[in-house]
Amino acid sequence: MRKQPQQKRSREMVRALVDATALCIQRHGLDDTTTARIAEQAGVSVGSLYQYFGDKSALIEALMDRLAEDIAGGLRRLPLMAVNDLNEMVHRSILFGFSVLRSRDGLYLELVRNWHRLPTHRMVDLLQQHFMELSRLYFLRHYRDYPIENLEVRVFIVTNSVLFTMVRHVSQGDLIGEQALARELTRMVAGYLAEPPETAAP
Amino acid sequence: MRKQPQQKRSREMVRALVDATALCIQRHGLDDTTTARIAEQAGVSVGSLYQYFGDKSALIEALMDRLAEDIAGGLRRLPLMAVNDLNEMVHRSILFGFSVLRSRDGLYLELVRNWHRLPTHRMVDLLQQHFMELSRLYFLRHYRDYPIENLEVRVFIVTNSVLFTMVRHVSQGDLIGEQALARELTRMVAGYLAEPPETAAP
DNA sequence: CGTTAATGCGAATATCTATTCGCGTTCAAT
């Protein structure tokens, strides 16, 4: 941020600008999210935008940071540890993922679609990190039932599989019901995570 | 295509332009693939480009079509039907996927990264279609061993999971070995596809 | 109040890129 807003008026403007950015992206798509539009939407001028954000991407990063916190909060609020059944735990996580992705009127969708030219990495990596910690805790607690060794790899595969399958599903006309998709994804993921490590049965 | 090239010289130019497009994308990335650069690379002028391609995207579509044929050809050449072991069959498919994705010096990677603003749909859908047909044949032949009902959903999930997990893997610094990834992906996918339909065991 | 620093403005500027168009060149058929 180029300058720290010191007065109340300007702090509100910074806030309004980030809000406006989100609104523009979800309404017009990332490509048509111009500095002019953002400023107009926020009810300020382009010049003011550059008072507090070095450039356009700084503004978008500010938005991403806020969203990342939102997601982290929601994830922490899920009491997944208490769910003993792996299948159930996975299913809840997937449903949470769907709800995030569908929230905010397609904002997340547009962001994930453009993930390669945005600091979406932050969010995806964050999600993955959270799932990783969560998984570590979960499988530590339930080690007796599910003794996994290569958790890193498995969580990597699983989060990407779920995330992008959901993205593809939602960003296409859904020829497949969301119910069915969530159910089947759960089956695949839970089945995979439950598989014991490499040991040939006699 | 705006006009049909009638003379040998112009047919070669069209070919050179498509080649140049591929080269630009793989060398400089999609964002820096300008008409000027393409023309320069092809050794012709911008104006000539517009003789045969209505606009820039028409040129890219021509490239995509050619690539799609390449992939389809390679896929058809794989003798997967003969592979009786599901695990083996899946593994070979995944390795094929990796090889395609890594081929042509990152061209495919750049395209898949930008899939939302390209007719990549064509390719992804094509791949998915091919896998679908292939799966239909495969599971028809091996119905005794793997009686699957909801093949559509399963193949949708599986293709997207594999494709985008691979993309994420290759487009990041690979913290995970490709070997391990291929092995684990295979385990997940084959395990899932082998699961019997919904019937509670006694 | 009055002064000053912070804030806000938006037309003007800089840059980048797709696309066009008028003119010169080459091809192919007679």
Place this chain on the structure above:
DNA sequence: ATTGAACGCGAATAGATATTCGCATTAACG
């Protein structure tokens, strides 16, 4: 060889968008 059509050229045009800068307005504080 001649001629008309196809071809090829690239400077000029058009359109879009990020970023700046000099001036106007507002808040803070004595």
